[in-house]
Amino acid sequence: MSLSYAECTARERLALLLDAGSFHEWLPPSERLTSPHLAQLGVPCAFDDGVAIGRATLAGRTVFVAAQEGAFMGGGVGEVHGAKLVGLLQRALRDRPTAVLLLAESGGVRLHEANAGLIAVSEVMRSVLDVRAAGIPVITLIGGANGCFGGMGIVARCTDYIVMSDSGRLAMSGPEVIEASFGVEEFDSRDRALVWRTTGGKHRWLTGDCDELVEDDVQAFREAAICALSAAKPVTSALLETEHALLSARLRDMPPPSDDLDDAMALWQRLGVADAQRIPDIDVAAMHALRVATEAQR
């Protein structure tokens, strides 16, 4: 039976994605570790500050895992939330699990404690890169309704491997923020199809911004995470030169704005997708076949 990953809470995802009963939480809600800054503002707190962290097994291998809860402040990173992520990564560096899984669902920095959140996200970024440098893969799963935005969108791209669902979204600034700054002509945040073409799983998979595309299904995420356990990609000069060449080519080849063809579709065409208009309508299996075809062409 298929169970939507997007509709699960962070804790449901942990229970269903990891080996049954294997999740052992650190700083669980019973410790009532809350944000003092939210309390000062009179805003409701959560006893886990919106993220559950701990160790578990996945297909019998030890993993460390964090799951952000999108229903609490949009998964926003505050001081405590960020420090839990940093602590988990530091512990991974010490205890050397097989991998670290990041079940990311976040709007980025929590604006209620903006300064502390911004510094915290940069500390998470550095800790992720420390863990990677130790040869332990950090794997990001993105499929929550709130997507993965802002600083967490950058953190995700600092990790070794990203799994996304079609309905997952990965970007930096949210469409609402862009619309508020430059108007509805720049980005109509209520045009759901446009938002998905710009930030959604299919787009990120076609461009290689994510490594695997799965159905919105907890078991599909589990299987992809198991496959990714050996996906460590050490950060070397060669890797970053390849990345630089890819991003430079994409910037250079991005077709100019046109009234005839949507920007995303024009980019997909440029990437070798013959029938770019069809993309929004096809399923994940057909997407896989399509990327195989375009890669063979290249």
Place this chain on the structure above:
Amino acid sequence: MKWNTLVTQLFGPFHGMREVGDFLQGEVLFEGELLTVIGTTNHASIGVRLALAQARVVLDTISQHPGRPILLLIDTQGQQLRRRDELLGINRAMAHLGMCIDLARRNGHRVIGLVYDQALSGGFITSGLIADACDALPEAEIRVMRIPAMARVTKLPEAMLTELSESNPVFAPGVGNYVAMGGVRALWEGNLQVALRAALSEATGEDRRARDGALRGGRKLAADVAQRVLNAA
């Protein structure tokens, strides 16, 4: 401070730094040692293009000048808020810049960030905040969001946020708050050459910001919470 005034005070009138668009670049001689300097000016908004331009110079410094220190001069209004940048994967380009700087540090380059004018959220997180140390001029401004905008987004009264910002540095813009929270290591006051020399000699690869935040009283929980995770049964 204008970037030209800054680099003239640091490196003399023949510093040789160039401004191309909003991008600053140069190789300067400081006390007998060559430094790579990269920066932005005019409160640049950092899009894919500007992130890649900075990353290119960092990669070139790693490959051509092993161990050479890198100085990042920061003046940005934040990430570019455009749909096409999102389509092109601005988060990936930002991460790439951050990872280039991080690799430089791991390869033995000391990397110092200096906020000489203003720094905002996305433009700052993969430059100064990923350096060995981020410093600032006293007159610089650092923030995620202005208080009126923060009040709108959080739906909290502006007066309340303003009042709280007096006592709690997490809410309000200001370079002093970032020092208190450990995000900024030190302010460059007085002679700028002395300050740069100190920054270079004190640079370590270790991330001390959470501990500094606790010691300075501006971010009391971060170091403690991370330690509790390490100690948890």
